[in-house]
Amino acid sequence: MFNTRAPGRASNVTSALAADRLGVPAVTYFAISMGAPFTVVAGAITTGYAITGQVGIPLGFLVMGAVLALFCVGFVTMAPYVPNAGAFNAYISKGLGRPMGVAAGWLSLVSYNAMQCGVYGALGDAAQPLIRSWFGVDVAWWVISLAGWAVVAILGTQHIDLNGKVLAVLMAAECLVIVVYAVSFLLHPAGGTVSVETLAPEHLFEPGVGALFALAVLGFVGFETAVVFSEEARVPGRTVPVATYLSLGVMTLLYVLGSWAMSVSTGPAKINAEAKEHGSELIFILAGDQLGAAMVGIGRFLYATSVLACLIAFHNAAARYAFAMGRERVLPAVLGQTSHRTSSPRGGSILQSAIGFVAIVICAIAGLHPLRDVFFIWTTAGSLGILLLIALTAIAVVAFFAKNPTSETPWRRTIAPVLAAASTLVALVLVLANFDKMLDVPPSSPLRWAIPGAYLVLMIGGLLWGFRLRRRSPRVYANIGLGAKSITRTGLGLGSPDEQTDTRFAPVPRY
Template sequence: MSHNQTLAPAPAAETGTEPGGRLRGNLSVASIVFIVVAAASPLGVIGGPVPLGIAGGNGTGFPFSFVIATVVLLLFSVGFTQMTRFVPNAGAFYAYIGAGLGRGLGLGAAFAALFAYLALEAGVFGLFGPGLAELVQAYGGPELPWWLWAALGFVIVSIFGYLNIELSGKLLAVLLIAEVAIVLVLDAVVVFSGGGPEGFATGIVTPAQIVSGAPGVGILFAILSFVGFEATAVFRDEAKDPDRTIPRATYISLISIGVFYTLSSWVLISANGESTIVEKATQNPGTLLQSTTEAYLGAAGGHIAQLLFVTSLFACILSFHNIVSRYFFQLGSRGILPASLGTAHPKLGSPASASLLASSVVGVLVVLAVLLRLDPIAQFYTWLGGISSVGVVLLLTLTSIAVLVFFGTKQKGGPRWQRRIAPGLGLLGLLGFLAIILANLPSLVGEEGYGPFSIGVLVLLSAGLVAGPIVAAQRRSLTLD
């Protein structure tokens, strides 16, 4: 099969679906943007990684880390979207890596991506459960174990994942608009009131502040905040005019996230004052956003922020569930996993079987966390977040290499900026990010140095990559391009 042919079977003339059950949907650019931006969990980032980046990273210079991350990921996206027309399928990472570097490594990338996304979907339940428990108690509700609330969220996510993607898209749109709105209202109040107690923060444009403290840690938290934007191509089969929709959705998602993070982290620093923000973020990173919102929007604003923080985590879980389900579906439709996973629901047009498998795996991980009595945040979320962060940046790096190889050997010529210069610069940036994450992985997963879990993360992802060529060698009829 040539590289400019679709991976999916030929459409059935009468039904509009394909043998094997192609996914159905009519997602617009806006719908895909809502899904992938919700995966990035904007409110969750402002309430979580931002205070941590300020406290453990480069302090008042931290917002500039988002600028760096946005630029590098935009450079990555130039080559990624340029290659979209030559890899017209919904395989995302593994399809691009397979087209550029061979089906064996492409298949290995698919396994590694599944590990990364499943880990993150499960891990966020470790934040969602305690967050919902605290919210319910704040309104006089019963004090129940975190995992009961996580189970409630799990059931709802599983139902939405089973149904057509357009329903999830509409729900995510509502949740995303609400969570972004509360932060933008806070931003506007702080800006129009002339800043905080010390006026507007200047660290974002002060070189000495940008490189102060541990800028590498700042970059680490900035990069983790973008995880999810790259999944636009997963929804290709359910998109309207995918050759236009996917590139536009990728750029809009990335730029929107980058601007929002940069602006809102700068406002958060300004609202608290540059001289005290590091101390506040260090002492109370989990409540910094809520306390700041209460200070400027009153108690009602603080309550709304607390509620929307929980719904933001739910939206993040649902988004990653949809992404994982589509990875399982694509692997099933190509005979890599059982064919039943690659069959769409005859009425809903959804990856129903694949969604059930994703729910089962995540459910097992959450149950294991409960049985092992892991702390939901300090251990369960942090450990699985470590797997995800390393996995996603590794896959971004491999995809950049695949883009350069593809345009250098299989589709020569064309615009140099889109096919060589921008992807090359993006690759350099991603290699730097990967080095930073690997250097800080032990602290990310709560270890003093490289210990059992840090090493285990690398072994697991490496095993996924190595398994790809082995499976591909045993099943020579298997095609990814």
């Protein structure tokens, strides 16, 4: 099926990504751009208010932000021991074993691709009003999505720092407009009073609370991206932790502020009905009444660029997962190649472009609605996979430090990771229990269980493939989770198979 031979002597274009390119700001831009703050506020939050019927969405983001901050303690503590472009699967390989790492790698690729395909629908929805107002013509959403696809495909094969510069400009602008809109909403409260009803703790005990966490996970997808770019970071021991905490903090602030301010402007009692009536237009209707047409125009433009920035970030992250697995020969070796000119993961990038193109064409032929059927369904499915990966990674962190004594403090290696594992498992159970509400389908709908079932089948398939590699290709099996070390050790014939299976290796220096 795949090329499972041990890697031969590696060239400098197949062994690793370009190192020493990304500092803290650039990695942070990628992480926040994957979250796509303005897309979440304008699209996901308004749709969430409409579909779930919950008013505690700001509280859901606040609680999930706290849970993920707890998760990050063990996540970044373990990061120096796992310098690998395939973040989740590398962590899980180290903590739960290589077969589970293979399953996690497959799960990562499918989850990120589901997110990416869904966001192409959001791009078409976001840009349609702009083109109509600028040129007076209606363009099919999928035509716009294909144009965006071409931009993303081209940038995906360029130097990683060029992508970072593009994201820096787009991300800064969208964050600024969220703050401006939110401040305006708070200065124009319904009934003349700023209400904190949507932040009341009792919303955590209402039926359907799992929908709040599912929506929150959708918004936070991307905070883990700092580790995905660890091989390209200038100082991984400092860049990864700082960028992870910074991106998570910024996203939490923007989501809580944006969702709460919207409820203040409409009134907590009316936010669900207003969102159901106006959808993603709600935020622009409120801004138009308070700030004027010019700010609405700016907001619409940045909504579209926010989606584009999200696509660029998702493309780069997914390409690096494919690269990491191809380099280790868990997937075809061609995916583990980098460009001679740009050192970008050429094989993984081309794969992502092909998947995106096919997805857009199929959705267009099927006549799907870009926001409801493409964006919300696909990204909800992807976010469930990401939450599953977060829960498995949290458990893997606990297992790793239990098996490998280190000099880390008890809080960093034991207490916080155990609390994070318990919290993420609770969140996963709540999301699964309320998954029908997130998809806006009846409880008896096959779709409710088809998506979790597909992930279960995928994980079983990955486990079986991992066991097959252990039995038939021990040298390839030994590479799983080692990242660039898989090239320098087995690729050059260094080290015995027993040495290669040892999970304890020195971390990169901390700074």
